[in-house]
Amino acid sequence: MLIGAVADDITGATDLCLMLSREGMRTIQVIGVPTGEVAFSDADAVVVALKSRTIPAAEAVEMSCASARVLLAAGAEQLIFKYCSTFDSTDAGNIGPVAEALQDLTGAPVTIACPSFPAAGRTVYKGHLFVGDRLLSESPLKDHPLTPMRDPDLVRVLQRQCRRPVGLVQAETVAKGSNAVKAAFAEQYAAGRRILIVDTLSDADLRTIGKACAGMKLVTGGSGVAMGLPENFRQSRGFVPPPRKARMAAPAGRAAILAGSCSAATRGQIEAAKAAGRRVLRLDIAAVADGRQTGADLAQWAINTPADLPPLIYSSAGPDELAGIQAQMGRHESGALVERTLADVARRLADAGFSRFLIAGGETSGAIVEALGVKVLLIGPEIDPGVPWTRSISGPDLALALKSGNFGAPDFFLKAWDLLELETADA
Ligand SMILES: Nc1ncnc2c1ncn2[C@@H]1O[C@H](COP(=O)(O)OP(=O)(O)O)[C@@H](O)[C@H]1O
């Protein structure tokens, strides 16, 4: 293993796996803190998917360090801590504490914090995060159900979470190339700064930053930060990329879409599915809370739909409705109820022979994948930037597309299936 990574949610982990695979590394995804039973076989990169984005910071630190220790013991030469390209966290939140704990563990004197993912519209300029052409604080992320992002200045956001001083490497330096960036790392270190936000406007910047990070024990950021890292190992090791396939074999069985993300992108994808005449059913959280709607009801509805097209069950709500629900039921309580119910639906559908799932939302995917007993994922073809098909190779045999709430084109729920080749039942 050359690169070991710890991701704070499962859709983020698949996003990172896709990036590392695209750059030629044989990459596997392990769900949860790895135990001695997981064989890393001949992977160049292993990404551990946690569900640690919104849990108490001390627990996130413990799980992340436990995972990192296993990866380092298995030979990982560089560690990535992957979080969201929109820096999803709260002031009590986990990016700073986990980064600092991993710095202690790896002995990395200085590390970077680079969430940028230009292919998905996330860039950083003068330390400010943009989503498309809006500041983070003016983007739909200001209304995220669990981690509303209201401050676009990442130096400020990260400093509120860190004990160590946070610094900034600006776009003008990145434009000068990797030697200038390396020199800036050293200058910032000499000035006492230990975690550095790095401006990034383009993929070319990501490659410059990646080159400057050769030999850095710990790198933190979004999946974009991994774009330039495999090249360092290719130069030093010459590893051979495996062939990439345009389509992925999927086990025989029915398909379903489960959406627990309230993002603008996911809500648009739900509207597109409705407009295309797909069968859709809404999880009504008030009805679930008082027992008028159950996971069994929702699953039975899906089972009863004709098998030709995947049915969609969604809980997604717009910002005003969500604010009302959260005021009544509590932010975490309502979120957890939705997650539990969708996980129950998924388990029932898997028991009924559904084998292909498209799941929208990071926390949602984490809850569902855990309920399904999925342990290890292989990475298949890219549906849209940041979202690949995956196949479970340990536990149940399933094809899974775990979509970050924010990612994907409006027709994502319609087109994703075209990349699968269905195996016959007796194959
Ligand atoms: N109608 C709803 N009411 C309250 N919470 C909800 C509702 N629908 C979804 N949620 C919660 O919102 C959170 C969305 O987070 P997540 O699944 O990570 O999506 P994203 O990828 O967009 O961040 C989940 O905890 C989910 O259970």
Ligand SMILES: O=C(O)[C@@H](O)C(=O)COP(=O)(O)O
């Ligand atoms: O970096 C990203 O934007 C994604 O990889 C990510 O972390 C997804 O998180 P969710 O939006 O909660 O799915």
